[in-house]
Amino acid sequence: MEWKINDNSPIFLQLEEQLLTAVVSGYFPPGSRLPSVRELAAEAGVNPNTMQRAFAGLEGRGVILTNRTAGRSVTEDMEIIRAIRREKAREEARAFLKRMQGLGYSPEEVRQVLSETEAEEEEVWKKDLQS
């Protein structure tokens, strides 16, 4: 997968975020086996310890199952995945609205800015969805 890392926040948090997104978006299908820590670390260009820490942060959510010495896999429970997808979407929406509110935007203005921006990105979006 493609990793995007900037230095405005701890790398392990960004990895955690992107791993969860990868599962929830179906990039890593339910039940599938995940690449090893070392492999993912090499792919992302980070130290294995850092990737390891990202997984440690992902524990307890139930999305990913760890088999001590036989790698990791994505849960087959679609219910869990769907729930987290919805939860993350809500978080994003709430954070976005809060920021726009902080800038002094009314709900109507938000809708307008959003549809303008959406129009700009439209081609890319459509292409990504069908792939």
Next chain:
Amino acid sequence: MEWKINDNSPIFLQLEEQLLTAVVSGYFPPGSRLPSVRELAAEAGVNPNTMQRAFAGLEGRGVILTNRTAGRSVTEDMEIIRAIRREKAREEARAFLKRMQGLGYSPEEVRQVLSETEAEEEEVWKKDLQS
């Protein structure tokens, strides 16, 4: 003003962000004098050096004028302020759409989640706008 600081990103970046928002939203009116670095630092509960660094990052944008030994003030040029407000809103919108796209949401689904979330936060929003 109210400061909200978490440890997921460098404090000076968060201060920078919030200062810009405060100006752009009109909390610090155009032409008004800003509190001193020391005062703002105390208010935010951070070291003066950290607040100083936040201002350093804000230089060159033209929003804030520094008068070497007589404090800082907000520009009176509303055009600059409006431009930055728009720019920041666009950035937020673009980032939001990208994240939602990453979760596998279609533009229609995004609109739906957004209006649901908006409904939840509505009372708070209205109250804040009129104050």
Next chain:
DNA sequence: TCAACTGTATTATTGACTTAATACAAGTAT
């Protein structure tokens, strides 16, 4: 069976952010 790979753990080192404690030159206010 045995080499290769898995997750996991440990130790040391580097670098960035943050705090703390000052210091100084220049403008402000009483």
Next chain:
DNA sequence: ATACTTGTATTAAGTCAATAATACAGTTGA
């Protein structure tokens, strides 16, 4: 005029993320 406040700079110390280099026990595959 003089004390106070301003932005700015410097030095030292502490914290923590990240890298690097290993190591080990258990599973997988040829």
